[in-house]
Amino acid sequence: MKTKLKQLIINSLNTLVADGVLKSVPENIRLDHAKDDTQGDFATNIAMLLSKQAKCTPQDLAKKIVAKLEITDEIEKIEIAGHGFINFFISQTSSTSIINKILDQGKNYGLLNIGTGQRVLLEFVSANPTGPLHVGHGRGAAYGATLANLLRNAGFTVDCEYYVNDAGRQMDILTTSVYLRYINTDKFPDNGYQGEYITAISKQIKGIKKLNIFTNVSKDAKDGGDKEKHIEDLINNCKTQLGDDYKTIFNLAIKHILADIKQDLSEFGVEYQQWFSEQSLLDSGLSKKIIATLQASGHIYEKQGALWFKTTDFGDDLDRVVVRDNGVHTYFASDIAYHLEKFERGYDKIINIWGADHHGYIARIKACIKALNHNPDKLEILLVQFANLYRSGKKIAMSTRSGSFVTLQQLRTEVGNDAARFFYVLRKVDQHMDFDLDLAKSKTNENPIFYIQYAHARICSVLAKAQDNTQAPDLTLLNNAHEQALIKQLSRYLNIVKNAVLNYEPHILAYYLRDLAKDFHSYYNNCEFLIADKNLQASRLQLITATQQILQNGLTLLGVSAPEKM
């Protein structure tokens, strides 16, 4: 309908160009859904845009455009508003046709072909495997999974990937922490991982010697020493004294934690196609090879015993270290290799969803992509702001290291998967989010997810009670204000889904579903469906069945269930 109208407008403009009124026709014509009934169904601002060119007032130009407009029977009337808007009123048979379209296509209604044939790599969460996921990760998980759904719905082939940081110092701290719990020392370091899950893992260790690894160790912070040095010494003792057993403990720890994370995400409806190990980049030598390549091409230089990437050549404000003077590769070195690897896998689009704290990394990652002769525009980095957690009106401080945090799993069991998925996605990602635990836990109607699901359940309930009706529906009977509002809302769905995916903004869909549910609840309270007039009943049931379908399709995209009963 919209494209048809656009074509009619373009035709009209073209004849005006031929008549010498206009010089040229713009490529893009705005045709929006009007927000008010008095403004018709669609509105265009074209007359205002071109009035200067036509050297007349917007109103006069609008009149000329309308005069040249071919009237089809789908258009009921056309009005020119005071400012120069041209408002189109669509005939009823044409507007109700959306109902049949939705019913015909069912689950497939809303599929788009924007991304047909394009492959997307979507990386998200990628939390360090040093402990369970907490509520901050939950936001990235919900957003990423929903974005994947939207992209697939738009025709893209999407691979979701989790980058596992299973290399580096944090892994040593993890391993040492587990061992310290195993030997059950009372001298646990400040800088170790103190969560209870560490103790749980340590109980799985069997047949490894309990040694005193506190010999020749510098003081911890609480004794006036340096906590970094303290744990460094412990790690070294652990490694040298345990030998091969160290690796055993390491493997045990990471296996457990990863299994936990996978299960957690899976229960949250978040599935990955790939889990990419950082260690594999070191093992395969790819990391080393790339550094050599970059060194050969002059992008990496040596200073004070360390290797530096000249990211300033590509817009970064400082050069960055890739290999420390002790020979250890930095996290950044792995990241370069990882991203190169991603590019070489041949995706059309690479999307990273990062926590807002990684903001400083964008410039340097894009820099090395340029240095490696790839197109940095292929990589899109989306930042998700932190979710602050509030309990009893107070912000909860969280730290993985100290073990004081609310896990994603705790949140899920407290508020339920549906509410959690929806709540997370209800905010724009670049918006700081206050997650009020008490509010989310209180199962009242303050949570909009119940409102939407309730609308769906109500429709199911009505349809279940409806007896078989052989009467054919006559959609022209759907002419009261509630019905027209609902029909209009349904006709917005395609556009909503399109906007949500193009902008990577699932919240657009979330808000739409709430609006749709509102129109339905209003209809429900004002009109009866199961009535004596079987003809009208059949028509109304068609309308709410279409509504049910859209609610279902939309909720599915958001990863939320559409219950038949509540």
Next chain:
RNA sequence: GUCCUUGUGGCUCAGUUGGAUAGAGCAGCCGCCUCCUAAGCGGCAGGUCAGUGGUUCAAAUCCACUCAAGGACGCCA
């Protein structure tokens, strides 16, 4: 100090990419179950869109500056 994000009723947030009288939910007040699920509906009240200037037919939206909040700026991961 440099960079990023944000600033919209008492609270939490939308605002279809520059459009028509700035919208929801919660909290407040007043109404609606003999009826398909009251987890619902209807109504009232509540705003100088942080501020100033600019761009144009039109600015919450774009530009500049100011103010305020949060974050990022390691040979950490």
